[in-house]
Amino acid sequence: MSVRPAIIRQSLDAMRKQASGVEKPLLEASALSTAKHRVAFRHQGKLLEPIAGQFLMDFSERERVVTSTSVPSSESSPRESEVTAWFARGIALEEDPNTQPDAIAAYHQVLEIQPTHAAAHINLGTLYYNRQDFSLAERHYRQAIEADPRYSLAYFDLGNVLDETGRVQEAIQTYKTALQLAPTYADAHYNLALAYEKTREPRKALKHWQAYVKLDTSGPWSVHARSQIKRILQADGLKLVHSRPRQI
DSSP states (O other): OOOOHHHHHHHHHHHHHHSTTOSOHHHHSEEEEOTTSOEEEEETTEEEETTTTEEOOOOGGGGOSSOOOOOOOTTOOHHHHHHHHHHHHHHHHHSSGGGHHHHHHHHHHHHHHOTTOHHHHHHHHHHHHHTTOHHHHHHHHHHHHHHOTTOHHHHHHHHHHHHHTTOHHHHHHHHHHHHHHOTTOHHHHHHHHHHHHHTTOHHHHHHHHHHHHHHOSSSHHHHHHHHHHHHHHHHHHHHHHHHSOOOO
8 A cells, every 4th residue: 555645744754853964855865665554764774764763674675565766866867856856746745635636747747757657656546546547547557567567566556456446356466466576565465365255265365364464463454354364264164064074
């Protein structure tokens, strides 16, 4: 899932306080999401989650849920700086429904300058998805994947569109690709389990419910996942009892 714009803004403010001398985190440090739907910044060789004030284990390319957009250096071209400015404007405008059309316009400005900007495609896709314009959402998610084939979030979001539009088997394959790229992507485990429930494959769903509760031990969705685990195990137990031959 995308990190909420409000969390992004909080992260930017916190990063300015946590990292001495960093005034423009989007320009001076590369950003990526964490498993808790927050933003971490890679700066001076370290990975910092500024809201919690914690340094994180840096798995770099091995599990990349959110792509890091290129960070302009002091020698960046004016066009690169323009891309960063439009992208930051889009993020700032997303939170308020009244300004979302302006956010869409800002992301389109990014893509006019840099058509392969994967994060702009993702954010546009999400805005269109929330408007139930699934066709446009799918188009941008697929373009994000084309721009960055290791962008796990893009596969996850595409899976949501496929599921929403009744293509559950395709959604399953797409969620599986997201997990191949990021095995600890909790939301992908959750949605894949739901998809397997829809296709009446509870044992396959069980594996992903169990993976989810290991990654999210106390959240509200964890409660639902645990109830699903209990239900599937109880149903399997009953099947085993009924399948045993009677002793004469």
